Amino acid sequence: MLDHETLMLWIDENLPRQYTDPEELARAYYYLARADVFLGRMNRRQKWELLKYVIDFMTAGIAMAKIHPYRFTKYGFPQKILLLARAKGMRAVRESICEKIAAKCHLSKRKASTEIMPFLHVIFEAPGLAKRDISRWLGLDESMEEFLKKHG
Incomplete structure (x- = not known):
């Protein structure tokens, strides 16, 4: 309903x-x-x-409000709801990454988000082996690594 x-x-x-x-x-x-x-x-x-x-x-x-008859139209799901659901998922991943950073680095989640995440984004965007070591140390899964690569 x-x-x-x-x-x-x-x-x-x-x-x-x-x-x-x-x-x-x-x-x-x-x-x-x-x-x-x-x-x-x-x-x-x-x-x-x-x-x-x-x-x-x-x-x-x-x-x-309709004057002229129209033929069948396929209705679509509201995009606003889809965007909100997608954003909620992204926030959950970001929150999870910040919790892991905060626990390992003895920071607040807010500091982890504002001060560490931008650097991790740069590291995960660039090719190299450092991201594998950092990911293993923080205990990140593949979805978290992808998030850091794309959104940071």
């Missing part, structure tokens, strides 16, 4: 695919914006009776 914010992301992602006429698209985004306003009020004030307006604007309002 989708929550209202996720449904709004799905609609926002797929409106340009479904509505090709600029006027219809503008009207559809107007109704989506109205739904967002009511959703914000509903969440902020905890007035769940506003949910009926959110749903009306997100469904019937957007559907009424």
Whole structure:
């Protein structure tokens, strides 16, 4: 089951695919914006009776914005959610590397991130044997080595 914010992301992602006429698209985004306003009020004030307006604007309002019939359109998953998931994974790898550096070098994770990680990025980017020794000493796995090579 989708929550209202996720449904709004799905609609926002797929409106340009479904509505090709600029006027219809503008009207559809107007109704989506109205739904967002009511959703914000509903969440902020905890007035769940506003949910009926959110749903009306997100469904019937957007559907009424369409004048011309369109053929079938394949909808896509919201990119924002995919980007957030990918960023969360990258942060987890970075955090894990910083924990290993902090434990070995007797530093805080913050110092490891700001003062050691940039140097490790340079070392892992360049060809050479030092990265193998450093990786073994820190106990890094291949995904961590790849992260240091690409992102540091």
